[in-house]
Amino acid sequence: xxxxxxxxxxxxxxxxxxxxxxxxxxxxxxxxxxxxxxxxxxxxxxxxxxxxxxxxxxxxxxxxxxxxxxxxxxxxxxxxxxxxxxxxxxxxxxxxxxxxxxxxxxxxxxxxxxxxxxxxxxxxxxxxxxxxxxxxxxxxxxxxxxxxxxxxxxxxxxxxxxxxxxxxxxxxxxxxxxxxxxxxxxxxxxxxxxxxxxxxxxxxxxxxxxxxxxxxxxxxxxxxxxxxxxxxxxxxxxxxxxxxxxxxxxxxxxxxxxxxxxxxxxxxxxxxxxxxxxxxxxxxxxxxxxxxxxxxxxxxxxxxxxxxxxxxxxxxxxxxxxxxxxxxxxxxxxxxxxxxxxxxxxxxxxxxxxxxxxxxxxxxxxxxxxxxxxxx
Amino acid sequence: xxxxxxxxxxxxxxxxxxxxxxxxxxxxxxxxxxxxxxxxxxxxxxxxxxxxxxxxxxxxxxxxxxxxxxxxxxxxxxxxxxxxxxxxxxxxxxxxxxxxxxxxxxxxxxxxxxxxxxxxxxxxxxxxxxxxxxxxxxxxxxxxxxxxxxxxxxxxxxxxxxxxxxxxxxxxxxxxxxxxxxxxxxxxxxxxxxxxxxxxxxxxxxxxxxxxxxxxxxxxxxxxxxxxxxxxxxxxxxxxxxxxxxxxxxxxxxxxxxxxxxxxxxxxxxxxxxxxxxxxxxxxxxx
Numbered sequence: 001x002x003x004x005x006x007x008x009x010x011x012x013x014x015x016x017x018x019x020x021x022x023x024x025x026x027x028x029x030x031x032x033x034x035x036x037x038x039x040x041x042x043x044x045x046x047x048x049x050x051x052x053x054x055x056x057x058x059x060x061x062x063x064x065x066x067x068x069x070x071x072x073x074x075x076x077x078x079x080x081x082x083x084x085x086x087x088x089x090x091x092x093x094x095x096x097x098x099x100x101x102x103x104x105x106x107x108x109x110x111x112x113x114x115x116x117x118x119x120x121x122x123x124x125x126x127x128x129x130x131x132x133x134x135x136x137x138x139x140x141x142x143x144x145x146x147x148x149x150x151x152x153x154x155x156x157x158x159x160x161x162x163x164x165x166x167x168x169x170x171x172x173x174x175x176x177x178x179x180x181x182x183x184x185x186x187x188x189x190x191x192x193x194x195x196x197x198x199x200x201x202x203x204x205x206x207x208x209x210x211x212x213x214x215x216x217x218x219x220x221x222x223x224x225x226x227x228x229x230x231x232x233x234x235x236x237x238x239x240x241x242x243x244x245x246x247x248x249x250x251x252x253x254x255x256x257x258x259x260x261x262x263x264x265x266x267x268x269x270x271x272x273x274x275x276x277x278x279x280x281x282x283x284x285x286x287x288x289x290x291x292x293x294x295x296x297x298x299x300x301x302x303x304x305x306x307x308x309x310x311x312x313x314x315x316x317x318x319x320x321x322x323x324x325x326x327x328x329x330x331x332x333x334x335x336x337x338x339x340x341x342x343x344x345x346x347x348x349x350x351x352x353x354x355x356x357x358x359x360x361x362x363x364x365x366x367x368x369x370x371x372x373x374x375x376x
Numbered sequence: 377x378x379x380x381x382x383x384x385x386x387x388x389x390x391x392x393x394x395x396x397x398x399x400x401x402x403x404x405x406x407x408x409x410x411x412x413x414x415x416x417x418x419x420x421x422x423x424x425x426x427x428x429x430x431x432x433x434x435x436x437x438x439x440x441x442x443x444x445x446x447x448x449x450x451x452x453x454x455x456x457x458x459x460x461x462x463x464x465x466x467x468x469x470x471x472x473x474x475x476x477x478x479x480x481x482x483x484x485x486x487x488x489x490x491x492x493x494x495x496x497x498x499x500x501x502x503x504x505x506x507x508x509x510x511x512x513x514x515x516x517x518x519x520x521x522x523x524x525x526x527x528x529x530x531x532x533x534x535x536x537x538x539x540x541x542x543x544x545x546x547x548x549x550x551x552x553x554x555x556x557x558x559x560x561x562x563x564x565x566x567x568x569x570x571x572x573x574x575x576x577x578x579x580x581x582x583x584x585x586x587x588x589x590x591x592x593x594x595x596x597x598x599x600x601x602x603x604x605x606x607x608x609x610x611x612x613x614x615x616x617x618x619x620x621x622x623x624x625x626x627x628x629x630x631x632x633x634x635x636x637x638x639x640x641x642x643x644x645x646x647x648x649x650x651x652x653x654x655x656x657x658x659x660x661x662x663x
Contacts, residue, residue, distance in 0.1 A: 004476030008462070008469075015464050202460035209424050209451040210478050210521070373427060 001212070005220035012194050013228060019190035023232055027183030027246050028239045031175050035240070038171040039249045048074045052082035061093035061127050066125045075119070080274065083108055084116065093127070100124075104209055125152055137224060169309075169338060170250040177333030177372035178306040181326050183236065184229045184268050188276040192289030195280035205372060214277065214369045218361060222273050229269040258337030260343045264336060266359075267350035268329040274360030275325070281368045302326040328352045377402055378423070378525070378556065383432035385418055387561050392418040394580040395432070400426045400573070402437070403558040405547065407571035407588070411662045415580040416560045417457075420527045423558070424454045437524065448554040453523035457530045461501040467494055467513055470502055472518045484522040492516040503563045508539030515543065519550070526550060528559045532566065544570055568592070574654065576661045583661040591654055599656055600625050602633060610642055618659065621645075 018052035047307055053069065055062055055196055065088070086102035100120065104113065198204045207217060240252030254261070276293065283289035301307055303317075304326030310318055321327040332349035339345065385393040389548050393415045400406045404490055410416045421427045423434065425445040433443040461470045471494070475485050489495060492512040496504065502513060515531060525547040528547065532540040540563075551557060561567055567574060568588065575585040584591075602623040604610065610617065611635055616624045625633050630647075637644060 001477050001479065004473050008465070008473045011469065012462065012464055197463070201463065202456050202458045203462060205426060205452070206474075206517070207455060207477065208428055209449060209454050212445055212477055255527070341529040 002216065002220060005216070006224050007087075009221060009224040010227075013190045016190055016193060017059065019193065021041075022186045022189045023228065024181060024235060024263050027179040027232065027236055028243075030179040031172075031236060031239050032244060034175040034179065035172040035244045037249050038175065047112065047115055047315065048076060049084060049112070050076045050078050050082045051084045051086055052078055053088070054078065055088040056090040057088045057092040057094075059091075059093050059213065061131060063086055064127055065093070065123060068126070068285075072119065072123075077082075086120075093131075094317075122152055136222065143199050155207070161184070169334060170253070172240050172244050172250050172252045172335045173334070174288070174309055175336060176236055176252050177330055178309075179303070180236045180265075180308045180333065181234055181268060181329040182297065182301050184265070184329075185272040185300065185326060187211045187225045187229065187269075187272050188279055188293030188297065189227075189290055191225065191273065191276040192280035192283060192293055193286045195221075195277075196283065196286040196289060206374050210364045214365050214372065218277060218365050218368070222270070224363070225273045226266055226269040229265060229272065230262070233265045235260070252337070254337050254340075256342045256345075257340070257343070260336045260346055261333075263343055264332045264350055264353075267332075267353040268325075271325040271329070271353040271360070272355075272357075274357035274364070277364040278360045278367070281364045281371065300326045303327065305330050310360030325353055325356050326355075377435075377437070378558075379433075379435045380419075380423075381433045381435075383419075383434060384430050385415075385422060385427065386430055391427075391580045393422075393577075396577070396580070396582045397432075398575050398582060398585055400556065400558065402556050403551070403554050404552070405551050405559055405570050406574040407567040407574040408558055408560045408577065409567065409574060409658055410560075410577040414577045416577055416660070417529060418580075419577070420529055420558070420560065423525075424452060424527055425449045426454075441603060450521070451523060452525040452527065453512050453518040453521060454527040455515050455518040455529060457533060459510050461502055461513055462515055464501070466499055467499050467505070468498040470513065470517065471498070471520065475520045478521040480520040481522065483521055485569075487522075488516040488519040491549060493542070508535055508542070510537060511539065511543060515546070517604065523555070525556045525558070528557060528561075530561050531559075532561065532563065540566070564658060570655055576658060578662050584657060588654070592658060599629055599649075599659075600627065601648045602630075602637070603648065604637060605643040605645060607640075609640060609641050613637075613640060 036176045051069070053066055055066060069075055069086075083104070083106045085101075085103040085105055087103060089098050089101065092098050092100060102113065102116065102120075109143065129147050129150055129152075136144040136147065195204075204217065208214070237252060237254070242251075245251040275296075279293045279296070280289050283292060301324075303321050304310075304324030305313070305321055306326055310321055310327065310330070313321065328349045332346045332353075335345050335349070377569060378398075380396060380398040380400075383393055383396045384391070396415075396419070406421065408416050417425065422429055423436070423441070423655055425441065429441075436448050437451065439451075462473070465473065471485060471489065474480075489498070492515055494509075494516055497509055500509075502510065505513065511531060515528075518526060521549055531547075532543055535543070544566060546558065547557060551570075559567070559571060571588050573585070573587050574591060576583040601618075603626060604623065606621050606623055610620070615633060615636065618624050623633060634644070
């Protein structure tokens with residue numbers, strides 16, 4: 001009996017073109033779009049500037065300054081069509097209160113300008129220090145030597161730690177789990193469509209009259225969608241590994257184990273299917289279910305860090321995000337993709353998701369039982 | 377035997393069934409009549425274990441419905457008025473699915489297919505079937521577990537006379553196989569054609585239960601119904617109104633009533649003679 005019910009569910013889902021579109025095509029497209037769009041946002045190593053330089057300062061220091069800029073691999077010196085025109089005023093290195101002019105020609109993000117300013121500041125300080133050291137050479141050789149040895153490179157001064165272990169997600173590592181989780185929760189579309197049709201067509205009542213319990217009806221819907229979610233997960237991971245790099249975007253790198261991915265994605269499935277069941281049995285029409293389900297998915301996605309990564313949210317929003325199962329799911333996937341700490345590292349996330357799924361499934365069974373008794 | 381003893385069921389303040397007692401003999405076709413909302417469907421869903429009773433007792437083939445619901449579900453089947461199968465599955469896929477759900481035997485599945493003439497449309501998607509074919513599939517699904525008791529809830533609604541007759545003939549075939557059938561319908565002719573015994577329920581109460589032979593042999597005078605267009609002043613006239621647009625009369629009073637209507641400019645839609653006592657009982661019981 002159970003196998004027949006699972007088979008029926010599979011046939012119905014795979015004949016529902018809209019559901020397939022929502023489950024497989026939509027997240028795959030999102031992964032591609034978001035990975036490509038956000039690749040610069042997540043990769044500071046590849047930041048580069050197209051600059052033209054116009055100097056009115058003919059001093060040796062200004063010449064050295066320009067040479068240092070030219071040597072910087074992240075700065076391309078162009079004669080025309082540059083994004084930034086750098087104007088070095090006359091006596092810039094000689095007099096105080098004369099400022100370097102950074103003339104931004106094209107639309108550039110403010111944080112990129114800040115990066116450029118930091119680079120130029122470092123070069124300016126280097127030159128000034130060396131100049132002072134040179135002038136002190138005769139007066140105080142010790143002070144001169146000490147000043148010459150000052151290294152103000154960021155590598156010397158800072159250690160940046162991302163996610164506690166020194167790693168930051170690439171745009172693909174952020175996009176793939178985000179849209180996997182979002183896509184998995186879209187099982188609301190087929191589950192509610194099939195449920196509402198079963199209600200309308202009286203097949204649920206008929207099945208109940210055939211001694212099929214509410215528990216069996218519900219569980220027979222959980223298993224197929226866990227399988228469907230698994231197919232989704234691995235297709236999306238495939239998109240991240242094989243398709244995304246075709247668009248000059250970093251391929252998905254998975255540091256954790258595939259077993260961890262499978263276990264976590266089953267937990268995500270249970271919570272997504274539980275929520276979908278709850279909405280499906282509560283709704284009176286498929287339009288109502290898909291509208292409520294769609295809006296709820298977007299809200300949970302927004303709160304849970306799917307649309308905007310959690311690490312750029314303010315702390316209060318990061319705390320609030322815990323109410324969304326998508327947030328727990330995303331945290332779990334990021335742990336697997338960025339770290340390799342074994343399956344126990346995702347135990348907390350998995351447990352929360354499974355408990356959420358079981359509670360929503362129990363509530364949906366109570367509602368369905370009540371509705372069947374009332375003839376739906 | 378199915379024994380319904382003093383059964384009551386209410387939905388909030390609405391009494392759907394009020395102290396009903398009915399006995400249905402094994403191997404018979406039992407007609408359950410009543411206007412919409414009379415309590416027929418409530419009774420069917422109770423008998424099929426889908427709803428609980430508030431008071432009373434029901435015993436079906438020695439099983440107590442309250443304590444042995446699962447066993448009763450195994451030996452009975454309801455053919456719902458609304459088509460209850462999967463539109464997106466083919467006839468064969470529907471049959472296969474519902475067979476496996478009930479652990480049906482191959483010979484029973486085959487018999488259900490044959491009795492309902494589904495052999496030639498097995499590969500057709502259910503949504504593409506004609507009205508009659510859909511009804512036959514709906515019935516076939518209910519027969520897959522070879523039930524001893526079959527509840528038919530208005531199975532011929534919306535069908536043309538040929539398909540209707542086909543279904544009635546197949547129901548008579550099930551009776552020959554020893555099944556006990558409870559049949560609800562609005563069509564008196566169907567009840568007269570297939571039923572052995574009849575009960576009329578009105579506003580949750582049992583009005584009459586008797587064999588069809590008894591009901592039909594108690595011949596009374598012919599009844600005539602005059603259907604008129606609605607007018608307010610009809611109520612003020614000395615006519616035997618059943619409802620706003622139907623007058624019940626007989627041969628002696630027919631011309632007098634027509635004359636009265638003519639004088640008051642009330643248009644007559646049709647005059648209907650009925651010699652069916654069942655229809656007479658039904659109309660009187662449900663007035």
